[in-house]
Amino acid sequence: MSDLAFAPDWLDLREPADHAARDATLLAQASGGLDPTSIVLDLGSGTGSTARAFSRFGACPRWRFLDGDARLLSIATARHPIAEAIVVDLRDPTTLPLDGVGLVTSSALLDLMPRDWIEALARRLSLAGIPFYAALNYNGEMSWTPKLSDDARVIEAFNRHQLGDKGIGPATGPGSAPAARAAFERHGYRISTAESPWTLGPDDVVLQAELLKGIAAASGEAGEAGTEDWLSARRSVLEHATARIGHTDILAVPQ
Numbered sequence: 001m002s003d004l005a006f007a008p009d010w011l012d013l014r015e016p017a018d019h020a021a022r023d024a025t026l027l028a029q030a031s032g033g034l035d036p037t038s039i040v041l042d043l044g045s046g047t048g049s050t051a052r053a054f055s056r057f058g059a060c061p062r063w064r065f066l067d068g069d070a071r072l073l074s075i076a077t078a079r080h081p082i083a084e085a086i087v088v089d090l091r092d093p094t095t096l097p098l099d100g101v102g103l104v105t106s107s108a109l110l111d112l113m114p115r116d117w118i119e120a121l122a123r124r125l126s127l128a129g130i131p132f133y134a135a136l137n138y139n140g141e142m143s144w145t146p147k148l149s150d151d152a153r154v155i156e157a158f159n160r161h162q163l164g165d166k167g168i169g170p171a172t173g174p175g176s177a178p179a180a181r182a183a184f185e186r187h188g189y190r191i192s193t194a195e196s197p198w199t200l201g202p203d204d205v206v207l208q209a210e211l212l213k214g215i216a217a218a219s220g221e222a223g224e225a226g227t228e229d230w231l232s233a234r235r236s237v238l239e240h241a242t243a244r245i246g247h248t249d250i251l252a253v254p255q
């Protein structure tokens with residue numbers, strides 16, 4: 001299981017930005033092709049954000065939530081009482097419970113996973129002929145206004161940190177969407193991708209502040225010396241700052 005614990009408060013704080021960022025066309029395509037009797041299996045479901053994104057689009061399939069964190073899954077089942085929830089370490093895609101599943105989804109997960117895990121997932125889903133929709137994969141792009149001279153160094157260090165082991169091997173980090181594209185294409189899937197950046201402004205000060213804290217901590221751990229000064233400088237302009245955090249959504253459909 002991942003060493004990382006994701007606080008429910010953090011997931012709740014980011015959810016409105018996540019929902020606004022998801023590419024609407026890919027989400028409509030992913031949810032639109034569903035057989036109403038089939039189950040959607042959500043990998044690393046947390047508290048069920050993907051299910052809520054689908055329901056905002058009027059799609060309310062049967063959900064099977066998988067996550068290694070029992071506390072997050074108990075919140076997910078409180079919010080989605082009809083959903084199945086299974087506490088499981090996702091490290092081995094060959095053991096995924098795919099019975100009755102018509103679509104596999106994830107959000108904010110692929111960038112935590114290693115390249116060979118994505119390859120194993122693609123192989124497993126291709127054998128079962130199941131499509132895959134993965135939203136909000138961090139793609140390495142971050143920018144702010146106003147710009148600061150240290151932004152580039154902090155971003156570079158943060159992106160290096162993203163490649164570290166998140167519990168089951170070196171993560172793909174910013175390379176997760178290209179890795180997924182390559183793996184699923186190799187297994188005969190048709191791929192669509194779309195950008196799904198967070199675009200945050202003064203109305204998102206609380207989210208921006210938490211995000212800055214996380215970026216500074218990761219970049220410091222990656223060896224960037226000026227992180228504390230950068231964080232102070234960023235905080236001093238927070239009230240009128242904007243941030244753009246890049247993600248890529250991907251939909252892979254068997255041909």
Ligand SMILES: C[S@@+](CC[C@H](N)C(=O)[O-])C[C@H]1O[C@@H](n2cnc3c(N)ncnc32)[C@H](O)[C@@H]1O
Pocket residue numbers: 001002006011018043044045046047048049050066067068069072088089090091106107108109112167168
């Ligand atoms: C960034 S959170 C995203 C949660 C949710 N999909 C969302 O968009 O709000 C990543 C989730 O993946 C789960 N996770 C990460 N690595 C895992 C692993 N190896 N096995 C099971 N769950 C894992 C975490 O517990 C967490 O709930």
